[in-house]
Amino acid sequence: MGLAQFVCTGCSCLCDDIKIDIEENRIVRIENACIKGTSFLYAGDNFERRAPFLVSGCNVPLEEAIEKAAHLLREAGRPLIFGLDNCTLEAQAMGIALAQALGAVSDDVSSFSHGALVQGILDGDIPTCSFPELKNADLLIYWGCNPYHSHPRHLSKFSYYSHEKWVEAGWVPEVAISCVEVRDTETTSLCNRVFKVEPGGDGDFIGKILAAVGGREDSKESKAFVELTRNSAFGVIFVGLGLIYALDNDLSLFTEMLSELNRWTRFAVIPMIGHFNTLGFNRSLYEKTGYINKVSFAAGISHGDEFSFLEQTRNRVPDCVLIAGSDPFSSQPRSLMRNLEGVPIICLDPFVTSTTMAAEVVFGTAISGLETDGKAVRMDGTVVSLLRGRTPEIPSDEEILSQLLDRIS
């Protein structure tokens, strides 16, 4: 097969200019993908990395795994469905339908990452923009993130280096680039202006910016930030977890700052989301319930912090957890995840992970994008169509969730 063009699902950039050459169902060449996407795609060919169908640690036929998972879900009094962040929109719809049919809690990683920001964007309180609009921006600010490591092609394909206007000599794009960071990174080395803050000090910095706007603060850094924005006609802030965590998930001060900035300059925000389709899940659940995460279908539709995956785990609430497209046993505090010991876990993932190793039932599923069709939502809100590069004899997340829904309905 010659080089096919397809969409990488290594992160929420969803780069759609990736070319892969597949021979005898194995990738032999990849063009345009970053190191993250390349390693992710090649990992799909590593048989030892691919998750099988397991029940209690033993390889089983698919049907047996389906039966066991359905049994666990039917018997559960307080089921929780978590993740779906690395699943297609179609699989997410099935997962949400399954949660509703079970009267389960439904939550995803956004409840401890960009959720507050996404909620603000969907509610219209926080302005955003699409990647194509970035060519009109004259100021780019990376706040609490290092795209070199989190989204390696962000600068080259979407923001700084892809800018249409370059200085007359052709050295650099004609757009100011700045960042707010707690340490030296590759991004700070690139920026025209770096605002260094103490870890956890972003709230103080924003407070000083607001005071500087009102003429009540004369610190050099805050005044420099205000001046930078006043010299801009259209600025974009890319928000990473560094800011979210520094503000303890309370974006009220940040939203207030945005309102002030938007009085004299157009400012938009794009969340630097990690998983490839977290925004897709947020939108799908929002359309169904009015909330982007932390929903319980036990008695109609309820929403609240008590339904976040971490709160449910802390309080040892669920008696069965289905986790798809996420790996919380790898990414979350060990002290918290211990609370799920003894709770039957059903896990859907293409790869062997810490979470599949903790699961009672494992479904090794097709890699979204490479091995399935479907749709996903990029970090800027654009819906992207995934076109599979190969068709393995492995079920997709959507197919597994659909079968489970049939069994428990």
Place this chain on the structure above:
Amino acid sequence: MNNPGGPLGQEMPIVIVTYRDVFQWVAKQKGISSSDYQDRSTIVRMSSSDMKVLGIVDDAPVRLRTSLGEVVVRAKSDPGCKQGFGFMPASPYSNKLASYDPVKGRLPNFKRIEVVVAPTDEKVDSSQTG
């Protein structure tokens, strides 16, 4: 329990901030038990002045301790790191130290893990994330 003060008795409190490392992420695609992933995960970047106080050099093993757990990693001098802070790639090692705040943000404290760091003779061991 091992001597928390290390061979010379020094220990000090620092605040750990976790970060993303794409090369560590790439290594993880080969499996979490791969030596490359283990090597890239078991480090803490510290200020040279803090390392001097502890009497350690680059790559020296240090024990990081919180009320929730302990890990042994290698210290790396980072000129950009301020005194009193340390930077670790997000990993099962940092997750063994991290806690969850159910009050303020209902978030894990990945960006503010308060640890006590001390020199140690122990070796970095991948089984310590259990």
